[in-house]
Amino acid sequence: MLNKSIIEDVLNEALSTGGDFSEIFIEDRFTNNMTLHSGKLETSLSGRDFGIGVRVFKGLQSAYAYTTDFSREGLIKTAKNAAQAIKGNKIIQLSPFEPRTFNNQHPIEIIPQDVEKTRKLSVMKNAYDIAKSYHSSISQVNVRYSDEEQNVLIANSEGTFVEDTRIRSRMLIQAIATRDNQMETGYYGPGALQGFEFIENLNLEHYAREAARIAVTMLDASPCPSGKFPVIIDNEFGGVIFHEACGHGLEATAVAKKHSVFADRLGQQVAPEIVTYIDDGTLKNEWGSINIDDEGELSRKNVLIENGILKGYLIDKFNSRRMGMESTGSGRRESFRFAPTSRMTNTYIAPGKSSPEEIISNTENGIYTKYMGGGQVNTTTGDYNFAVMEAYEVKNGKLGKPLKGATLIGNGxxxxxxxxxxxxxxxxxxxxxxxxxxxxxxxxGQPMIRVSEITVGGSNE
Structure with a gap:
């Protein structure tokens, strides 16, 4: 992507004012986005984004600069801009590059860039037809398709030199059901670190019908009661609560500055013994997976909480300095326009021993949340509130009527x-x-879980 001699010159320039570490991140990204609105193609956008970021450390100082000018002069200027934040004389020399290779754990069969838009549109229309025909109350269906190919090269003053290609594909299906003056929405958005084969192999009957079913079901839902209840949270996207309210609190971004309730608690019990919480970027072809992070570290499985005991954090290269702990392959960024920091990949509660039927039958009076919606969290305190897209009452160990307007309020x-x-x-x-x-x-992610008590905010109706 760039000549090695130019990369060496950039890294050296970044160290010229006394930095003790320098890094270059080179990105070449291709994107495709298509939107189907009410059965008709509304937008079709393709793009390419190329840029380079340069970072320099000195102790606990960090500076970052980026550019879209990949001429030697433009890159040297960017490195100088980053170096200006560091005051002093050059103190270290570059280590020789040691090109890193790895086994690609996420095979790609069909490069999306090679697929005609008509082929992509055909799958989108199939999803539309399935959702639209689910029920007469489905008034509108929107389908969005996206794919991207991100090529990266990461090199640093410690000798790291590594390249990777990340290819992702996703389809989002939104169904709207209406009756009289009432409108309800259902949504499903499967995605993978995979090529177009993921889209062609999608079980559209499941995903499109589920989006439509949620919308139709909620038309007949009763207002959710308010109060404190046992709450059953179903699997898959139900894990968003612990992603937001706990996962962010386990990132070094918060922990290193003591802005997390989990800071300085390694070895302590922070959950019941039945809870094991994992972040694993190596899961084959999963949406959040990576071969390497955006600092060139190999992805890995990080057990954060094991049988209720806090075992570790998600740590990037800079915060590893603050914490005196090694990087966990968790340095991630949206693009070259951002300096990396500690982030999650695929974060989930490990499976337990109870069946979903056992969990429901052992709940006398509570709320069952099948699909979560959006939410907010204060990462410093862990306080959260989340909307619920689809919920049901639980009475005497059995699911009852659907409920709308439910909000879960609590502390992660x-x-x-x-x-x-x-x-x-x-x-x-x-x-x-x-x-x-x-x-x-x-x-x-998570399996179905039960929380003995959560404050539930109900509908205003």
């Missing part, structure tokens, strides 16, 4: 302590996570 670490049943049906859900290094693909 405290909610974690109240998990009293963990199912055996682990599932993952694809999403995008925003933080200080931009928006990145992540999976959230």
């Amino acid at each position: 670490p405290k909610t974690l302590q109240k998990v009293d049943m963990v199912g055996n049906n682990l599932g993952h859900g694809a999403g995008m996570c925003g933080s200080q290094s931009g928006s990145i693909p992540v999976n959230v």
Whole structure:
């Protein structure tokens, strides 16, 4: 992507004012996005984004600069801009590059760039037809298709030199059901670190019908009651609560500055013994997976909480200095426009021993949340509130009527302590996570779990 001699010159220039570490991140990204609105192609956009970021450290100082000018002069200027934040004389020399190779754990069969748009549109129309024909109350279906190919090269003053190609594909299906003046929405958005084969092999009957079923079901839902209840949270995207309310608190971005309730608690019990919490970027072809992070470190499986005991954090290269701990392959960024920091990949609660049927039958009076919606969290305190897209009452160990307007309100670490049943049906859900290094693909996951008590905010109706 760039001549090695130019890369060496850039890294040397970044060290010229006394830095003790320099890094270059080179990115060449191709994207395709198509939107189908009410059965008609509304937008079709393709793009290419090329840029280079340069970073320099000195102790606990860090500076970052980026450019889209890949001439030697433009790159040297960018390195000088980063170096200006560091005051002093050059103190270290570059280590010889040691090109790193790895086994690609995420095979690609069909490069999306090679697929005609008509072929992509055909799958989108199939999803539309399935969702639209589900029920007469489905008034509108929107389908969005996206793919990207991200080529990166990462080199640093310690001798790291590594390249990777990441290819992702995703389809998002939104169904809207209407009756009289009432409107309800259902949504599903599967994605993978995979080529177009993922899209062609999607079980559209499942995903499109589920989006439509949620919308139609909620038309007949009753207002959700307010109060404190046992809450059953289903698998897959149900894991978004612990991603937001606990996962971010285990990132070094917060831990290193003591801005997390989990800071200085390694070895302590932070959850019941039935809870094991894992971040694993090596899961084959999963949406949040990576071969290497955006600092050139190999991805790995990081056990964060094991049988209730806090075992580790997600650590990037800069915060490893603050914490005196090694990087965990967790340095990620949206693009060359962002400096990396510690981020999640595929984060999930490991499966337990209870079946979903056992969890429901052992709940006398509570709320069952099948699909979660959006939410907000204060990462410093762990306080959260999340909308629920589809919920049901639980009475005498059986599912009852659907409920609408449910909101879960609580504190992540405290909610974690109240998990009293963990199912055996682990599932993952694809999403995008925003933080200080931009928006990145992540999976959230869990089996069905039960929390002994969560405050539920109900409908205003």
